[in-house]
Amino acid sequence: MTTARFQFWLFLVVLILSGSGLNGNAQSSTEGAIAATVMDAQGAFVAGAGVVVHNNGTGAEMKAPANARGYFRLGQLAPGEYTVSVAAPGFAGYSAAHVMVQVGVITELRPVLGVAGTSAVVDVTSAGSAVNTESSDFTANVNQTVIDSLPINGRRWSNFAVLTPGVTSDSTGFGQLSFRGMALTQNNNTVDGADNNQVFFAQERGGTRAGYSTTQAAIQEFQVNNSNYSVEYGRAAGGVVNTVTKSGANQLHGELFFYDRDNGFGGATNPYTLITTQAATGAFVSAPQKIKDWRKQFGFGVGGALLHDRLFWFYAFDDYKRNFPLVAQAGSPNTFFAAADAALPAGKACGGTGAAAPSTADAAACTLATNLATTYAGGSAQYNAGLAGLLTEVGIVPRHADQVINFPKLDWIITSSQHFSIEYNRLRWASPGGVATTSTATSQGTNNIGNDYVKEDWAVAKLQSVLSPRMANELRAQYGRELDYQTAQTPLPAFEKPFANNVFGLPPQVSIASSTGFALGTPSFLPRANYPNEFKTQFADTVTLARGRHTFKAGLDILRTQDKTNFERSAYGVYTYASAATFLSDYYKPNSCAGLPCYASFVQAFGPLAFDFTTTDYGFFASDDWKVTPRLTLNLGVRYEFERLPPVQAGLSVGAAPGAGFVPSDKNNLGPRVGFAYDVFGNGKTAVRGGYGLLYGRILNATIYYARTNTGSLAGQTSYTFTASTAGAPAFPNVFASTPNGTASKPNAFYFDTGYQAPQVHQMDLTVQQDLGWNTSFSVTYLGSLGRQLPNFVDTNIDTTNTANVTYNITDTTGAGPIKSAYSSIVYTARLNSSYGSLTRVFSGVTSSYHALSVALNHRLSHNLQVMTNYTWSHALDYGQNSSTSNDVNDLLVPTTLKFDYGNSNQNVPNRFVFAAVYSAPWKFAGWRGYLLNGFQIAPVFQAQTGLPFSLTTSGTPTFFATGATKATTGIGGSVNGSGNNQLRTLITGRNQYHFRNDQVLDTRLSKSITFADKYQLELLAEAFNFLNHVNVTGVNTVGYTLTAGTAATPNTAGMTYNSAFGTTTAANNNNVYSPRQMQLAVRLHF
Structure with a gap:
């Protein structure tokens, strides 16, 4: 019997044995709970009091x-909303109406039973403490009031999570979240307790380009689990967003909605959205232009009863x-499209x-004159004509999106102790030109975008059983499928058509002047027939039992x-040119x-396109919520996780690179979690909560895919890189029809480190929360995370002993660059194993730290007002924590050590402030004045934070002449030391020492509700x-320096020219999170 199977059966035996003597009830990942200590008027416990909880919507009761x-x-x-009744012999009855239950939250009551002959009726919406004294987790619930009333850009409801402390958005605007500075790929997303992730790219289902994967009309509420959360949640070293969908009730209810958003309604022009044209003088001119952007969103969410109180x-x-x-x-349009002078100005000379x-433009004309063996005037004319041709490759690109979601759900109350539900979600997304999500595709041509499609179907079934008054079970099952595919755009622009005369009928990608220019042709990542086509099966079972003070x-x-x-990436070839010239x-x-190609590099990949593999995640957990005293609760738990990876792909181990083919098997992922909640004075007004947990993330399926398919074996996917001087290098625009055997280029490979472990994080937090009265609470929280075993990539085929010492002479006419004098660095120039190119080892050796202090003031909805506000100071540091969903070649500046990669995390946001409120007009006029003046509501959301960090990078590959050499030597890759580090940093500036300007966003909503026929409410909305x-x-612009080649006359030297545009803004308000001012009108009908 395998170890995993033995652990599985052992766990089941322990579970059955524990169930034989215990009984109980508690909240779960899809439900909430109500708890209380029943007392008499003198403060003594009332033992054995009978409790009845009645669901006001469905009529279901629990006793x-x-x-x-x-x-x-x-x-x-x-x-939902409940009524709680408590009765005991010799005491008066107690009834609490309008008790709101939220997902994952224990709603605490304080029933006091008076003497017989009296009664107590409490409206809990206006009473009860706003302080959590029952659980230690650091979570926030986004309830129906917030979801319905606050403005949300694009109606992607999960973005409300950024209103909670410790959560930030990614810099790309895809809507992914970072919790406590952890990588965006380390989170978990659930809907009704079922996994709602696309595990290939470690993101929410539907991907990051679709509008959203589940309609907001189906969302009841969701919980943002940031730290020290329940052991029910796993597969996350970051945070968990846990969502619950709506259900039907005895009374027909629902909403119809229509949203109309158009930047023609007072929308602003983005000053960084530039259209370049050629003036009559021949000069190229770039100017801002407001591009059309409208969206229509309409639909409904309706529920009711098929059988009263049952179905x-x-x-x-x-x-x-x-x-x-x-x-x-x-x-940089103005730089790239700068026209050359027809004749060199007086005093200027080619090579001067x-x-x-x-x-710069005239020097480009000189280069063209030399290479084409013509005069400067001829070179200038051809250069400007070439720029005019390239101008046809930029401009406005048609882009559309059409998404349809259907979500049916059935709830069946089989008996008073059994509840069955089943739901199905169907999404279809089609977006021609939609691979790019930004309003401006900087450094991309009109045909370098791609079309995006998603087909998603999933179903979740759930059976909840109350086996006794103190014992319950929840069984969940899921089956789902998500197909993501992307295609190249058609038809081809006229300028590119000559490049497509090859066996594929598609042009290769051509990247020109990466920092100032753009890429044209077929994107290197297209087409993707399915990437991925993901099938998911899930089974989960949770039993809850209680005895005495233990749950x-x-x-x-x-x-x-x-x-x-x-x-296969780069299947149709990728040319890279240093300049337009x-x-x-x-x-x-x-x-x-000089008789050689003029490109810097050419890359093409070969091998089979279709692959199929399976991963299985096992999670086992146990917990004890121990009510030690009426004032102290301990939350104790442990979770074990194991991710079974697929075996080596058949046939790809033959001829594989050293190390390739190893499959990690990390079986030591046992994580304890412990927390406490202490009611300081016993009156529910002051609480101290804290906890510690050891959590584990997943090994990304995309990482597994690359390690399986890129083993270096010729039977797998292999990529070949050519420079101009590589034997067998093709002439532009040719591509290879088959594997270029016999050339000097060698295949690259990826492989897992033999000690590879799943990501691990130690979480800790401590909160002091005070009830200020008036349904208002104030809290101060410390949040900490220590990341361990985080993934990264290093090229191990760099000969670190075969190096050259190169001195870079600095050219900086502005004096603004950080490097003030000649800079010396070693340069890696040779491979250890000459049979291969890069040999990338995927290792788990990165550590991180996050420390934060958060203060929050929250006012629950009362007196027509709800407020959420918080400020978080934090600092996130790491040794190069990686968020890549594909395998980079080399992310270490120095391949032998991590110490030069230590710095601010990519997700470091030192200061963040959030304010959100919903205020309804308090007046109630009668008659016609009521129709005009009643029902107004205003809901602002303001967010401000420190800009995200970035590093200074360099452009180009080290090129120099060794002493006495007649042929130039080049580094293995980019960066000043030739290591090919993806950030191309220098050893002087370090990681993430710079940051964007501070961000601020104010979204507002003004609405007007009109009630008619007593049960219908028409709502008119205007949003900005x-x-x-x-x-x-x-x-x-992150390029700080451009590397220039040395000469034979000055051996072991090269040049670094400072880029005066470093740090200047190239894009703003250019994604789904940040946009220029836009207005939206909407109408909703509630009933």
Whole structure:
């Protein structure tokens, strides 16, 4: 019997044995709970009091007695509104109406039974403490009031999570979240307790380009689990977003909605969305232009009863249509499209230095004149004509989006102790031109975008059983499938058509001047027939039992994921040119650079496209919520996780690179979690909570895919890299029809380190919370995370003993660069194993730290007002924590050590402030004045934070002449030391020492409700996103220096020229999170 199977059966035996003597109830990942200590008027416990909890929507009831200390906790309660009744012989009855239950939250009551003959009726919406004294987790619930009333950009409801402390958005605007500075790929997302992730890319289902994967009309509420959360949640070293959907009730209820958003409704022009044109004088001019952007969202969410008190239905429909052309533009249009002078100005000369040096554009014309063997005037004319041709490759790109979601759900109350539900979600997304999500595709041409499609179907079934007044079980099963695929755009632009005369019928990608120019042709990552086609099966079971002051919980969660892929990066070839001049040289006359190609590199990959593999995640957990005293609760738990990876792909171990083919098997992922909640004075007004947990993330399926398919074996996917001087290098625009055997280029490979471990994080937190009265609470929280075993990539085929010492002479006419004098560095120039190119080892040796202090003031909805506000100071540091969903080649600046990669995390946001409120007009006029003046509501959301960090990078590959050499030597890759580090940093500036300007966003909503026929409410809404039109930077020029080649006359030297545009803004308000001011009108009908 295998170790994993033995652990599985052992756990089941322990579970059965523990169930034989215990009984109980508690909240779960899909439900909430109600708890209380029943007392008499003198403060003594009332033992054995009878408790009845009644669901006001469905009529379902649950009963239980209080224990000897008067304590009871009733769980398995669907989020919603309840009435709680308490009775005991010799005492008056107690009834609490409008008790709100939230997912994952224990709603605490304080029933006091008077003497017989009296009664107490309490409205809990206006009474009860706003302080959590029952559980230690650091979580926040986003309830129906917030979801319905606050403005949300794009109606992607999960973005509300950023309103909670310790959570930030990613810099790309895809909507992914970072918790406590952890990588975006380390989170978990659930819907009704079922896994809601696409595990291949470690993101929410539906991907990051679709509008959203589940309609907001179907969302009841969700919980943001940031730290020290329940052991029920696993597969996350970051945070967990746990969502509950709506259900039907006895009374027909629902909403119809229509949202109309158009930047023609007072929308602002983005100053960084530039259209470049050629003036009559021949000069190229770039100017801002407001591009059309409208979206229509309409649908409904309606529920009711098929059988009163027994069978309920709910159905949501959502249609999302958007027309949002994007602008494809060069990285720096004014620089890239600078025209050359028809004749060299007086005093300037080709090859001149100092005062005689020509302008950048004129120098490009000189290069073209030399390579094409013509005069400067001829070179200038051809250069400007080439720029005019390239101008046709930028501009407005048509882009549309059409998304349809259907969500039916049935709830069946089989008996008073059994509840069955089943739901199905169907999403279809089609977006021609939609691979790019930003309004401006900087450094991309009009045909370098791609079309995006998603097909998603999943179903979840759940059976909840109350086996006794103190024992409950929840069984969940899921089956789902998500197909993501992308295609190249058609038809081809006229300028590219000559490049497509090959066996594929598609042009290769051509990248020109990466920092100032753009890429044209077929994107290197397209087409993707399925990437992935993911099938998911999940089974989970949780039993909850209680005895005395203990509430025990144990369960298992098994998730099987099959990923089918049909894709290969760079299959149609990728040319990279350092400048427009070198590209145009090859364009007009291939191999015109001293008889060699003029490109910096050419890459093409070969091998089978289709792969299929399966991973299985096992999770086992047990917990004890121990009510030590009426004032002290301990939350104790442990979770074990194991991810079974697929075996080596058949046939790909033959001829594989050293190390390739190893499959990690990390079986030591046992994580304890412990926390406490202490009611300091016993009155529910002051609480101290804290906890510690050891959590584990997943090994990404995308990482597994690359390690399986890129083993270096010729039977797998292999990529070949050519420079101009590599034997067998193709002439532009040719590509290879088959594997280029016999060339000097060697295949690259990826492999797992033999000690590879799943990501691990130590979480700790401490909170002091005070009830200020008036349904208002104030809290101060310390949050800490220590990341361990985090993934990264290093090229192990770099000969670190075969190096050269190179001195870079600095050219900086501005004096603004950080490097003030000549800079010396070793340069890696040779491979250890000459049979291969890069040999990338995927290792788990990165550590991180996060420390934060958060203060929050929350006012629950009362007196027409709800407020959420918080400020978080934090600092996130790491040794190069990686968020890549594909395998980088080398992420270490120095391949032998991590010490030079230590610095601010990519997710470091030192200061963040959030304010959100919902205020309803308090007046109540009668008659016609009521129709005009009643029902107004205003809901602002303001967010401000420190800009995200970035590093100074370099452009180019070290090129120098060794002493006495007649041929130049080059580094293995980019960066000043030739290591190919993806950030291309220098050893002087370090990681993430710079940051974007501070971000600010004010979104507002003004609504007017009109009630008619007593049960219908018509709501008219006007919303503004980024109302103040603050310029939120989303892209900067990170290239600080350009590496230039040395000469034989000055051996072991090269040049570094400072880029005066370093740090300047290249894009702002350019994604789904940040946009220029836009307005939206909407109408909703509630009933």
